[in-house]
Amino acid sequence: MAVLAVVGLAGCSDVSDVDRAQAQVSAKEKAAADAKAAQTAASEKFCESSKTYIEALDRYGDVLNQTAPTVGDVTDAGTDLARPREDAFDSAEAAVAAQQELENAEKELAEAHAALDRAMAGPSSLAVPAAAPEPTTTPLVPAATVDRVKQAESEFTAAEEAITDKTTLVDASQQFNSAAVALEFAWLRLFAEAGCLSDPQAVASASAYVTALQQDLAAAGYYTGEVDGVYGPQTVAAIEELQKASGLPVTGALDKATTAALDAKLLALGGAAAQQSTATTAALQQTLNLVGFWNGPVDGVWTPALTEALMAFQSELGVEPTGKVDAATISAFERELAELTQPKPTSEPSPKPSS
Known part of the structure; x- marks a missing residue:
């Protein structure tokens, strides 16, 4: 509805710049809220799937620590890890993508707020666009942590x-x-x-x-x-x-x-x-x-x-x-x-x- 309001206002010649800018802010607020909800859902999915994978790895360790593990035990346990690993990586990629979408939405919202501020300040300020504030979102996890997971996956594959x-x-x-x-x-x-x-x-x-x-x-x-x-x-x-x-x-x-x-x-x-x-x-x-x-x-x-x-x-x-x-x-x-x-x-x- 907020997007339709923006389109409708754009076609009205008697609507002020402030009204248009305010409608744009409303639309971007809705988009940011939706992106935040999607990011939260993706993060929860990642937590769920990564927990499943960690538990599978723990069971794998239990097999290895048996009194007399066999090559068959290791092979079977390794096969059991395949699906949880795939789910964990897929959900991690989805969480990162959702985080990026949230960052984009918050950036667009910040730009819309800056445009509204300029419109409310009057025509003289419209000629010099003010820089929009940067969004405050942070990466899902530090890059070093992701790199350590990749290294560990590589070492584990080599060991297998x-x-x-x-x-x-x-x-x-x-x-x-x-x-x-x-x-x-x-x-x-x-x-x-x-x-x-x-x-x-x-x-x-x-x-x-x-x-x-x-x-x-x-x-x-x-x-x-x-x-x-x-x-x-x-x-x-x-x-x-x-x-x-x-x-x-x-x-x-x-x-x-x-x-x-x-x-x-x-x-x-x-x-x-x-x-x-x-x-x-x-x-x-x-x-x-x-x-x-x-x-x-x-x-x-x-x-x-x-x-x-x-x-x-x-x-x-x-x-x-x-x-x-x-x-x-x-x-x-x-x-x-x-x-x-x-x-x-x-x-x-x-x-x-x-x-």
């Missing part, structure tokens, strides 16, 4: 393609599991930054340990990737290089001996590197404290008690109690921290006994 009928899954498990965990983490961050998570702090808490680990590995010269808090194949490869250089069993998982070797390397380097030699262990202590499995000091000292606390956490969450931090444990950290941030249902008050 590396598995053949002759692959020994035990040997490949750390690299492959870390690719799955990295993909889940990357989508969780996207999920949180798109406004789909009620408490984004859960993702930040889950990645704090990984960030400290990456920083320590980078300072020691073993990690060259981006310090992003996402436990992926590059992080595992850096741990393996550290273990090789230190004469330790190459597992790709962090335990007391590997942490001691990392600390020794940082202390030998001196300076800033030496100052953060206990950061990784302190971050592990803090993370275990958050999930209720460590009440000792957060001092960066890996003790037998810390190993016991880690094994207790792993047993409680159904992860093999190795006392080592691997992809499965990182995934369990994330799940447990996310659950801790969910609002607890309010219980109904008990009825009072009748007197």
